[in-house]
Amino acid sequence: MNVEAVKAIYINEMRRTRKTLMQSVASPVISTVLYFVVFGSAIGSRIEAIDGVSYGSFIVPGLIMLSLLTQSISNASFGIFFPKFTGTVYEVMSAPISFVEVILGYVGAAATKSLIIGTIILITASFFVELNIAHPVWMLFFLVMTCISFSLFGFIIGLWADNFEKLQLIPLLVITPLVFLGGSFYSIDMLPDVWQKISLLNPVLYLISGFRWSFFEVSDVSVTVSLVMISVFMIACLLAVYAMFKTGYKLRQ
Amino acid sequence: MTETQSPIISIRGLTKTYEGGHQALKGIDLDIRKGEILALLGPNGAGKTTLISTICGLVRPTSGTVTVDGFDITKDYRETRKRIGLVPQELTLGAFDVVVDTVRFSRGLFGMRADHKRVDEILSDLSLDDKKDSIVTRLSGGMKRRVLIAKALAHEPRILFLDEPTAGVDVELRKDMWRLVEKLRESGVTIILTTHYIEEAEEIADRVGVISDGRLLVIDEKENLMSSLGKKQLIVDLRTTIPAVPESLASFDLELSDDGARITYTFDTQGERTGITALLQAMNEAGLGLKDLNTSQSSLEDIFVNLVKTDNER
Known part of the structure; x- marks a missing residue:
């Protein structure tokens, strides 16, 4: 394996992140604070506790997931879309590297950035609500797995998109609804029966549920199912990227 | 002289048909000698860029084989690609990159350990010392071209491809570039350049190949070509x-x-x-x-x- 190449891509991507650090960190922090002011304090004080967890605390895992998913996707998709757009991708394609190095470099950097943002949001949240994390190791595990899988997913979008519109399309039309309807702000027990069943088709539900369990030991679905789902999603993304590189998809004629 | 005679790149029956059906290469056989400067001449759309893109791994061959230093470009791509540096035709550089960073990036990408001193030397060879910390988008076209060359040389390749290196380049840079090409050749680097400027080939190439419509029409020592066809x-x-x-x-x-x-x-x-x-x-x-x-x-x-x-x- 070409370790130097992985390092080079990773460092290069992190450098790009550093240049836009303020906006990458400031925007999720500000939106999180706003969510807490509105949902946690203003509305949340009138909402009763869910499964014994105050509403303000209940939404923390969902909020972190919301940011992680959107950030992972946008970072990773932009990371590969931009070189395609400017043409500099020729260098990566002519380098002595396989898809493994490309993934480790680009997706690794995007996931790292998401992880940093997730941690910052967690710290911000702790100023507003009391957070007792029941299973810190599992919490970290879900956090890392989510960052990696959705960065992979973002990478696929970046490879697929051939214009800026497509780049925005999936996050906007698919991810945001899935996160909002995946139990970020409520437990699916609150939904009518039919909608509960429909919600089970939403992959993001399993992520949020598992993540929330690691905090409060309450979950919509069993933790095992959550773990299986996130693993399946990650493997599916890996296979997709592998296939894309194997066939040269939009990268190599 | 024997060393210069053994081929460093060997191309046999190379064809390329693009998805749309356009046949860009129609069976190329070509041996490139170690240490030579080879100019590939041909009109626009002749297949020059496709040929070098295939050797560099940017285009998949439809049929035929290419070996670099005895390694197959598909099976042993890691071996072949690390020996090759490519300066593309288009001025493609990342919008926010700083000169020195992008050159260091190229070096790492091709598997070489970070060596800031070496990168500085390469920049200095290309008269880019004072532009080291500039953002590439703020540079002139000629300077961008130099940065691309620096990137291609960052991993100290044994073979350098220059695709239309002097398209839109001023006289001064052109002369600089030829000096550099000479220097590289002296250090044993094999140089392949494509061009549709004849003077370019006439000035610096050892051998000249003419490509038209996906075929290699002729390849010979520049002098032989001149006398046999002249x-x-x-x-x-x-x-x-x-x-x-x-x-x-x-x-x-x-x-x-x-x-x-x-x-x-x-x-x-x-x-x-x-x-x-x-x-x-x-x-x-x-x-x-x-x-x-x-x-x-x-x-x-x-x-x-x-x-x-x-x-x-x-």
Whole structure:
């Protein structure tokens, strides 16, 4: 394996992140604070506790997931879309590297950035609500797995998109609804029966549920199912990227 | 000399048909010698860029094989690609990159350990010292070209591809570039450049290959190419104008200018006899007075135009 190449891509991507650090960190922090002011304090004080967890605390895992998913996707998709757009991708394609190095470099950097943002949001949240994390190791595990899988997913979008519109399309039309309807702000027990069943088709539900369990030991679905789902999603993304590189998809004629 | 004779790149029966059905390469056989400067000439769309893109791994061959230093470009791509540096035709650079960072990135990408001193040397060779910390988008076209060369050289490749290196480049940079190419060659780097400027090939190449419509029409030492395909011309200015070439001179390949004051005689430099003496004698006998004589040799450009023209007519 070409370790130097992985390092080079990773460092290069992190450098790009550093240049836009303020906006990458400031925007999720500000939106999180706003969510807490509105949902946690203003509305949340009138909402009763869910499964014994105050509403303000209940939404923390969902909020972190919301940011992680959107950030992972946008970072990773932009990371590969931009070189395609400017043409500099020729260098990566002519380098002595396989898809493994490309993934480790680009997706690794995007996931790292998401992880940093997730941690910052967690710290911000702790100023507003009391957070007792029941299973810190599992919490970290879900956090890392989510960052990696959705960065992979973002990478696929970046490879697929051939214009800026497509780049925005999936996050906007698919991810945001899935996160909002995946139990970020409520437990699916609150939904009518039919909608509960429909919600089970939403992959993001399993992520949020598992993540929330690691905090409060309450979950919509069993933790095992959550773990299986996130693993399946990650493997599916890996296979997709592998296939894309194997066939040269939009990268190599 | 034996070392320079062994091929560093060997291409056999290489074809490429793009998805749309366009056949860019129609069976290329080519050996590139270690340490030479090879110029690939050809009109736009001839397949030059496809050829080098295939060797560099940007385009997948449809059929045929390419080996670099004995390694197959598909099976052993890691071995072949680390030996190759590519300077693309387009000025493609990341919008926010800083010169020194992007060159260091290239070095790492091709598997070389970080070496800031070496990168600085490369930048200095390309007169980029004072632009080291500039953002690439703020540089002029010529400077961007230098940065691309620096990137291609960052991993100290044994083979360098320059795709249309002097397109849109000013005279000064062109001279700089040729100096660099010479220096690289002295250090043993094999250089392949594509161009449609003949002077470029004429100036620095050891061998010249002509590509047209996906085929390699000819490849030879520059001098051989000039002498085997080159024609010489004798231009005779007449003292008085004539309406037509006299009958007695019909056996010579002559052309009379429109004003009837100049006769051009084309002859082959390879022929045993040039026929100049006979012509001059015949002209004397026909009573044509001579004012001036001139000879000229066809340039690579003429050769090239002729080759491509004949190929198109086929």
